[in-house]
Amino acid sequence: MSRPHTFTPPPCAHARQLRTARGDFAVLDASPSTVSRGTALLLPGYTGSKEDFIALLEPLSAAGYRTVAVDGRGQYETDGTDRQETYAQGELARDVLAQAAALGAPDDGTVHLVGHSLGGQIARAAVLLDAAPFRSLTLMSSGPAEVAEAQQLKVKVLSDALTALTMAEVWEAMRALDPPEDAATDGEALRRRWLRHRPAQLIATGRQLATEPDRVAELAAVPLPVHVLSGERDDTWPVPLLDEMAQRLGARRTRIAGAEHSPNTDRPEETAAALVGFWNSL
Template sequence: MNRPPSQISPHGGSRVDLPGRYGPIAALHARAAATGHPPPTALLVPGYTGSKEDFVPLLDPIAAAGLDAMAIDMPGQYESGGPDDEDAYLPATLGMVLAELVGKLAAEGNQVVLLGHSYGGLVARGAVLAGAPVAGLTLMCSGPGELPDGPRRQTLDLGEPAMREHGIEAAQRMREQLDAMNPPRPGNTPELVALMRERFVRSQPAALLGKAHALRTEPDLVSSLARTLHVGGIPCLVTCGEGDDAWSVSSQRDMADRLDADFAVIPGACHSPNTENPTELLATLLSTWRSWLTA
């Protein structure tokens, strides 16, 4: 399949083993130059219908800054398999699995900065609550709990019965019809739209259904996360696009205040600064991560 330049991956693809019933997941890597000791690792976790390809614009610049970059498909997502069990894809459950992956990287001598985008932020939060040994946590375009009312939640509400009754292709057609009724999102080229369609229909239905349920029911766990960050001395950054249409900018700013975290708004971006304005996002991420890793 042809992909737009921002989505073509010249990076090393691999399979990463996960514990128990999840099996291997797909990952993209960009390696920092060898320095004789393990470099820090930026572990990048995509959102609900996203994939590792969402982070392609970030991988090489992160590696050039001296960090290994690893972007993954979550279990059940695009090129990663997973069990036929909706509960296996809830944030706390996936968080425990992600915590084990972080633990493996840390055992190899790598400091790990963990970034979760949207639903991936809820999973990254779950990983930290499960004891993931991270050097820092970045929550990007993610919120304190369930997705608030709005077009994205409406899509979930309509998509679930369509998928259960008619299958994943019917749910995708419904998504496309709803998208056509809204203003086009920044950077949505025909090639990117094709990728978005392919990865949706190749995902495990149980994964999409389980994550959709969580997006409508996830409790506010900010206080618990704040305690964990404080006790562990783990720094945190909350960042989002200035036009984020999932969780509002104000709700994410409030979450940052409750976490005693840094907060940054990325101009010229909505819900996906990683593809909509990667240059500004990278400036924020790299300066913040450097301060964490040299503290």
């Protein structure tokens, strides 16, 4: 779980509903503070939310990029159903295409798409459906196929718990397993976020993480610039596996020193600089 240090957006951003052809999505929308260089759409990971990108909003907007972080269907402040089939990867990918269309003229190729972890695999699926709306794709701590075996086990345990317990009961169980340093940084805002996730969304997307096929060859065939960004350590997808994926894609590769699975919260300034450097190079 990404742990943003704050749930309060900076002055450059405001919380709103993004109205699309596939429904409304809760977003944090940060306006550029200089001449606009483009738009970035940021997709959070498993159990995450748009707030995971709060620390990126100010530096990205200062560099001239309108930055929109979104809660996906059934995540935190975006509504969802209790039916797992509504969170099939193809459905979530079509949501992303609708979000991109709502941010600009459809198929204008001006949106830089960024997906963290699960969000990266959803972003990849969206690009494979239709790459036309996008200027680039950044896969942040998001691997070529299923998560590591230890993470598959964690996802299964969580999914089993979600079928038998309430969200509040599962939260208390997770907190009891947290190391002391993590427990000390958690707050009521994280609990509120957890309680507003739809269990069906977590079960369905958890299954996707545990069974995702390798689609790197498909993505390599798409004429879109790709950036593989991660921390220097990652227990969800081993960093050497991400290195190999970047080579297979012919992608730009960035490792953020001092960061682990969530460079967006571990080292936000360095992560923002890497994103801006990639986008500006295009």
